[in-house]
Structure formats: structure tokens, C-alpha cells
Amino acid sequence: MSIVSILKPIIANTLEQLYNQKFDEKSIAINITKPEFEGDYTLVLFSFVKNLKKKPEDLGNEIGNKLVAENLHLITSFNVIKGFLNLTISESFWKNFLYSDYNEKLPKKQPVTQKVMVEYASPNTNKPLHLGHLRNIFLGWSIAEILKSQGAEVQKTSIANDRGIHICKSMVAWQQFANGATPESTGIKGDHLVGDYYVMFGEQHKAEVKQLMEEGMSKEEAEKNSPYMKAAQQMLVDWEQGKPEVVNLWRQMNGWVYDGFSETYTRIGADFYKTYFESEIYLLGKEFVQEGLDKGVFYRNEDGSVWIDLTSEGLDEKLVLRKDGTSVYITQDLGLADEKYKDFPYNQSIYVIADEQNYHMKVLKLILQKLGKPYSDGIYHLSYGMVELPSGRMKTREGTVVDADDILDELVKVATSKTEELGKVKDFNEAELKELYNTLALGALKFYLLRVDPKKRMIFNPEESIDFHGFTGPFVQYTHARIKSILRNETINEKHIGNAPLLPLEKELLVLLEQYDTTIQQAAEEHNPSLLAIYVFNASKVFNSFYAAHSVRNAETEEKKELRLKIASLSANTIKSAMGLLGIKVPERM
Numbered sequence: 302m303s304i305v306s307i308l309k310p311i312i313a314n315t316l317e318q319l320y321n322q323k324f325d326e327k328s329i330a331i332n333i334t335k336p337e338f339e340g341d342y343t344l345v346l347f348s349f350v351k352n353l354k355k356k357p358e359d360l361g362n363e364i365g366n367k368l369v370a371e372n373l374h375l376i377t378s379f380n381v382i383k384g385f386l387n388l389t390i391s392e393s394f395w396k397n398f399l400y401s402d403y404n405e406k407l408p409k410k411q412p413v414t415q416k417v418m419v420e421y422a423s424p425n426t427n428k429p430l431h432l433g434h435l436r437n438i439f440l441g442w443s444i445a446e447i448l449k450s451q452g453a454e455v456q457k458t459s460i461a462n463d464r465g466i467h468i469c470k471s472m473v474a475w476q477q478f479a480n481g482a483t484p485e486s487t488g489i490k491g492d493h494l495v496g497d498y499y500v501m502f503g504e505q506h507k508a509e510v511k512q513l514m515e516e517g518m519s520k521e522e523a524e525k526n527s528p529y530m531k532a533a534q535q536m537l538v539d540w541e542q543g544k545p546e547v548v549n550l551w552r553q554m555n556g557w558v559y560d561g562f563s564e565t566y567t568r569i570g571a572d573f574y575k576t577y578f579e580s581e582i583y584l585l586g587k588e589f590v591q592e593g594l595d596k597g598v599f600y601r602n603e604d605g606s607v608w609i610d611l612t613s614e615g616l617d618e619k620l621v622l623r624k625d626g627t628s629v630y631i632t633q634d635l636g637l638a639d640e641k642y643k644d645f646p647y648n649q650s651i652y653v654i655a656d657e658q659n660y661h662m663k664v665l666k667l668i669l670q671k672l673g674k675p676y677s678d679g680i681y682h683l684s685y686g687m688v689e690l691p692s693g694r695m696k697t698r699e700g701t702v703v704d705a706d707d708i709l710d711e712l713v714k715v716a717t718s719k720t721e722e723l724g725k726v727k728d729f730n731e732a733e734l735k736e737l738y739n740t741l742a743l744g745a746l747k748f749y750l751l752r753v754d755p756k757k758r759m760i761f762n763p764e765e766s767i768d769f770h771g772f773t774g775p776f777v778q779y780t781h782a783r784i785k786s787i788l789r790n791e792t793i794n795e796k797h798i799g800n801a802p803l804l805p806l807e808k809e810l811l812v813l814l815e816q817y818d819t820t821i822q823q824a825a826e827e828h829n830p831s832l833l834a835i836y837v838f839n840a841s842k843v844f845n846s847f848y849a850a851h852s853v854r855n856a857e858t859e860e861k862k863e864l865r866l867k868i869a870s871l872s873a874n875t876i877k878s879a880m881g882l883l884g885i886k887v888p889e890r891m
Contacts (some may be wrong), residue, residue: 303819304342304390305331305377312344315367320353333457333816339380340387341812347384359386388736393647396798397809399867407878408821411452418645419445421653422459422571426558427467428496430565432761433655436688436750438571439884441653442631442750443830444683446882451825456522456574456645460637463555464580467499469536472550473529474498474505484557492561493704495554504527565705569743570884575644577637583628585636589672590622598671619664634665635672642676650829654835656684656756683828686749686758712742715767716775721879723769726891729809737888741767741775744885748774750882752834774885784873787853791866799860806847810868813840817875821882830883837879844872 309326310571316324318483344364346357353360358527361381368376368388378389387881424434445455475482475498484491506529513523524530566572590607593599599607599621607622621632641650652662662682669677690703720726726734749766753759769775803811817836824832828886853869856862877887 304394304815305819306515306537308342308344308388311368311372312364315364315371316349319363319367322352324349333812334387338382338385338387339389341390342388344386344388346386347666350384357381361386387685390812392803392808395803395808395815398815398870399811399864400798407874408818408882410449410528410769412448413454414452415454415648416646417445417448417453417455417649417651418458418641419448419455419651419653420458420641420649421445422566423462423563423654425465425467426461426463426495426555427471427499429490429492429558429561432690432703432705432708433688435569435616435705435708435746436685437653437655438569439747439750440683440685440755440830441651442571443833443883444651444653444669444825444828446884447821447825447830447833450821450882453649457572458575458577458641458646458771459573460577460579460582461555461559462579464540464583466537468551468555469533470502470506471495471499471527472536472554473532474502475554476550477501477505478583483842484560490561490564490706491557492565493706495558495561496704502529516611568709569705569747577640579633581634582637582640584796585640586632586634587622587628587636589635589639590632593621593668593672596672598668609664609668609671611664616660616664616667619668621668631661631664631668637670638665638669638676638680639674640673641667647676647679649681650676651683653683653685656686658682659684667716681828683755684868685755689758689760691760691762704759709742709746711721711763712740712745712767716741716745717768719767719775720891737891740888741778741891744774744778744880744887746774747885748777748834749829752838754831755829774880777837777841778885778887779891780844781873781876781880782889782891783848784844784869784876785889787848787869788866788873792852793866793870794863799864801858801860801864803864804851805865806843806850807868810840810843810847810872813843814868814871814875817879821879833879833882837876837883840872840875840879844869 308331308477309329312329312331313324330348331344332343332345334343344361346360346364349355349360350357355363358381361379365379365381365386365388369379373391375391376388377391380387402528416640419441422430422434422438424430430438441457445457449455451870474673475495478501479498482494484494487494489497506524509527509529510520510523513526514520518526527566536547540551590599593624594607594610595602599609601607602624604624605626606620606624608618608620612618619631620629621635622628638650641647654662659682662684666677666680666682669680720738720741726737729737745767749761750759752772765771766773767775771778817840820832820836824830847868851865853862853865856865880887
């Protein structure tokens with residue numbers, strides 16, 4: 302049990318005794334005391350001032366005196382700074398925490414309370430996974446694992462956007478330029494091969510548009526009348542009509558892409574309970590249209606199209622069925638939400654989708670709520686900002702995208718050179734070195750993309766991501782390996798709690814390690830893995846300060862050695878657990 306969860310009922314009881322009023326524990330705000338003030342945890346007093354009609358300083362002194370008098374085993378002293386009551390937690394609490402069985406059970410398992418489905422990845426099948434996909438994948442995977450640690454039963458899903466004009470563009474270019482080329486005949490990974498033809502289509506289309514504009518067409522007219530674009534549109538019509546040669550080519554090229562995706566997913570550790578295919582579900586949801594009309598949620602326009610009016614919710618009118626009876630994306634998503642609920646009756650369905658779709662996701666949830674679907678309130682959009690390069694935004698059709706496989710290969714090279722510069726891996730064999738370099742590269746990439754709040758856009762700098770000294774994955778990985786080298790061949794006394802007082806850095810590290818469970822809980826509530834990345838970096842940084850100031854193996858006394866070995870062990874276990882929830886392995890040595 303965390304110190305905050307211990308303090309809240311004690312404070313609620315103290316307030317009731319002092320002021321003869323009941324206080325909800327949810328109204329009690331306890332924060333970590335700021336470094337510039339004395340204390341460990343701070344009770345925020347402002348929410349009680351108006352109700353109790355007391356000055357913050359008087360209130361703080363009354364509460365502080367009673368807390369210390371009746372809970373001396375837990376709270377040893379206090380001070381009041383304006384509207385804040387700073388509490389110092391007893392040394393015995395920190396030592397008992399250190400020697401509890403908590404050390405070997407990270408993260409602490411919670412009972413199953415809800416079912417959650419997390420949809421992430423969801424790529425188009427006309428190109429390989431790229432850097433933007435990686436942020437999506439790492440966010441989805443990590444939040445699923447964080448929620449699991451908090452007692453949720455979680456299933457991860459993906460949707461393959463395998464139909465539409467994008468794949469038809471690759472197909473047209475393949476027919477024109479490939480001469481029957483396959484991944485096997487070229488030695489090119491399937492998703493990369495198909496992506497190459499998508500870029501070729503873009504180049505050819507651009508050239509045709511330029512020529513048509515020189516002949517007097519406007520840009521808009523030229524883009525529509527380009528022979529290449531017309532060929533792609535005709536191919537989409539032929540696919541929808543089931544033309545055998547088109548469907549066969551579509552299956553073949555998508556198959557190449559799926560094989561390529563599978564290879565990348567395995568490499569980065571992504572996994573799925575189920576993959577939904579747009580080609581199989583794009584007609585779903587049309588039955589909702591009639592239901593919406595019957596309930597008065599939708600209305601039919603004069604031209605036969607069907608709409609919903611969301612202006613009263615601050616949005617606008619949204620098309621849900623075209624006049625020719627074909628569905629739009631929102632119709633398909635209504636059907637998919639229902640299909641997912643049939644497969645896995647969820648309490649919450651998390652969609653990991655870029656912030657460009659914020660409006661679409663608001664509309665989806667609103668429509669489901671208006672239709673009275675039992676799962677509508679559980680729709681949650683984990684919105685994230687796009688990833689950009691120092692040179693600007695990536696564009697697939699212009700060939701400026703950084704492919705996931707390429708960035709991983711590049712980071713392996715950087716990890717190799719930086720590790721060899723340190724010169725500490727001479728006793729590694731070839732297989733061990735290969736595993737280490739891949740672990741460092743993937744750790745650098747995942748940590749860099751997860752350390753930023755999902756809502757924020759970010760710029761990815763490959764060289765910066767793999768620095769062994771900055772706010773990076775390799776710094777945390779190196780700290781873990783360093784601790785394991787300290788612990789190697791040492792025996793830790795699991796039972797003995799000594800009397801030696803804690804030195805400032807020993808206590809600072811213990812206070813931080815105790816906050817691990819609270820940090821996971823906050824990351825789960827906010828759907829924000831960056832909180833965990835920031836936490837584990839800070840824990841690593843404080844450990845390194847602690848180790849620089851205090852010898853472990855050659856401590857002043859045997860009692861101090863046992864204490865520091867135990868602190869080091871808990872530090873290593875916490876780092877490994879936190880990094881594991883981010884999908885990052887930590888080496889035992891490096």
C-alpha cells in the first residue's frame with residue numbers, strides 16, 4: 302500500500318475529529334513535497350479553508366499537531382508554508398517498505414476490475430510501417446501493459462486499412478513498372494516493395510499533373526484527369542465489383558505487405574489479439590443507419606443521403622450514408638465498434654489515433670451515445686501528436702518518410718559504435734553483442750517516442766535518442782546493468798532491519814522508489830506512458846547520485862552495506878519493471 306493511500310484515511314479521520322465534519326478522501330490532495338522545502342509529502346489546505354472558515358496557517362498547525370501526536374510511528378514532524386502542510390514521514394516507514402516483500406513483486410498485481418480493448422497500429426497496406434506508426438504502436442502496447450498491471454483484462458487489436466484508393470495506386474504502378482517483380486525475385490521486403498510502387502505512382506501522377514496544367518488545366522482539374530489517377534479509380538471500381546484479376550493482384554500485394562508487417566511487429570515486440578480488415582468490415586454499420594432514422598437520430602436529405610445534426614453539441618452536420626447508398630468512414634466505424642464489442646464485451650475501448658482524427662472520434666462517440674449503445678461511454682480516444690523530423694513533416698508520396706526498419710537498422714549501427722567507444726564489452730561473444738546492440742537500439746527508440754506526453758507533437762532526433770548520458774533509454778539501461786554488476790556475487794540479508802539512520806540520498810532514493818505504484822496508477826488513469834518514462838529516468842538519475850556519494854560493497858559498516866545492497870536491489874527491480882511496461886528490455890551487463 303502506498304504512503305498516499307495510507308495517509309488519506311488518517312487525514313480524513315483527523316479532520317472529522319477536529320472539525321466534526323466528514324471529508325471524502327477524494328477531496329484530499331496530497332503531493333510530493335517540493336525539494337526546496339522540508340518534508341516528504343504535502344497536504345494541500347486550500348480546499349478546506351472556505352468550508353472551515355479558518356486561515357490556512359492555523360488550519361495547517363491544528364492538523365499537523367494532531368497528526369504527529371496520534372501517528373508518531375508514521376509522521377515525525379510538520380511545517381506549514383502558506384496553504385500547504387508539509388509532513389515528514391518516519392524513517393521506520395521507509396525501512397519497513399524497503400524490507401517488505403514488495404521488492405520481488407513489481408508491479409503489484411491488482412484484481413481484475415474491467416475489460417479493455419486497445420486498438421493500435423492500424424496501417425494502410427500501401428507502404429511499410431514508418432516512424433509515425435512506431436509512436437502509435439509503442440503508445441498502444443505500453444498503455445495496454447500499464448492497464449493490465451492495474452487489474453484490467455486487456456486485448457490488443459489492429460485494423461488493416463487494406464482497401465481504397467491508396468493500395469490501388471501501388472497496384473497501378475506495379476502493373477506499369479514491375480515486370481512481375483516480387484519480394485522473392487528482388488530480395489526486397491514485401492511492404493517496402495509495395496511502398497516503392499506507391500512512391501512511383503506519386504512521381505508519375507505529379508509529372509502528369511504538371512503537363513496537364515501546362516496545357517491549360519487548373520491544378521484541381523489536372524489532378525482529377527491525370528490518366529494515372531483515373532486508372533487507380535477504375536481499379537477501385539473493379540475491386541468493388543469483384544473483377545477476378547484485380548482481386549487476385551490485390552490479395553497478392555497485400556499478402557506481401559502483411560508478411561513485411563509481421564516481420565517488423567516481431568522485431569519491435571508488437572502483438573495483437575485480433576486484426577480486423579477494412580475489406581471485411583467496410584459494409585458494417587449500414588444497419589445502424591435505419592436504426593438511427595427510426596429513432597430520429599439521423600435524418601434523410603432531399604437527395605437521399607443520410608445525415609446527423611450535431612450542431613447543438615458544438616460540432617456540425619455529418620454525413621453517415623451517401624445518396625447512392627454507399628457508406629462513409631464513420632458508418633464503417635460504427636459497425637466496427639459493435640463488432641469489437643461482440644468479440645470482447647469491453648468496459649473501455651481505446652483507439653490510439655493521431656490528433657488529426659480528434660473531430661472524427663468525437664462524432665463516433667456521440668453517435669453511439671445517441672443510438673443508446675451500451676458500450677458508447679467506454680469509447681476513449683488516446684490522441685497523440687505527429688512525429689516530425691528536424692527537416693520537417695514526413696510525406697510518403699514524396700518519399701520523405703523514415704521507414705521503421707531503416708531507423709532501427711540505423712540505431713543498431715549507432716548503438717554499436719557508441720558501445721564500442723566505451724570499450725566495456727570485450728568479454729561478450731558475437732551473439733551477445735548482437736542482442737545487446739538490438740536491445741539498446743530498440744530501447745532508445747521506444748523511450749524517445751514514449752518520454753513525451755502523447756498529446757504533444759515531437760521531433761525525432763536519432764543521435765540524441767541513443768546518448769548514454771541524457772534523458773534516454775540507454776542511460777536507464779546502463780544504470781540497470783551497473784546495479785546488476787554491483788549486486789553480482791553479493792548476498793542480501795532479506796530480514797534484517799538495522800538501526801543506522803538513513804543518509805539524505807538513501808532516503809531520497811527510497812522515497813522515489815516508493816512512488817512507483819502511484820506513478821503506474823497515474824499513468825493508467827491519464828493513459829500517459831510518458832509519466833512512467835520520466836519516473837524511471839529520475840529514479841536512475843538519483844541512483845547514480847547515491848552511488849557516486851556512497852560505496853555499497855565497501856560501506857562504512859556491515860549494516861550499511863546490507864541496507865545499500867537492498868536499496869540497489871529494489872532500484873534494479875523497479876527500473877526493470879517500469880521499463881518492461883514501456884516495452885523495453887534492460888541488459889544484465891553492458
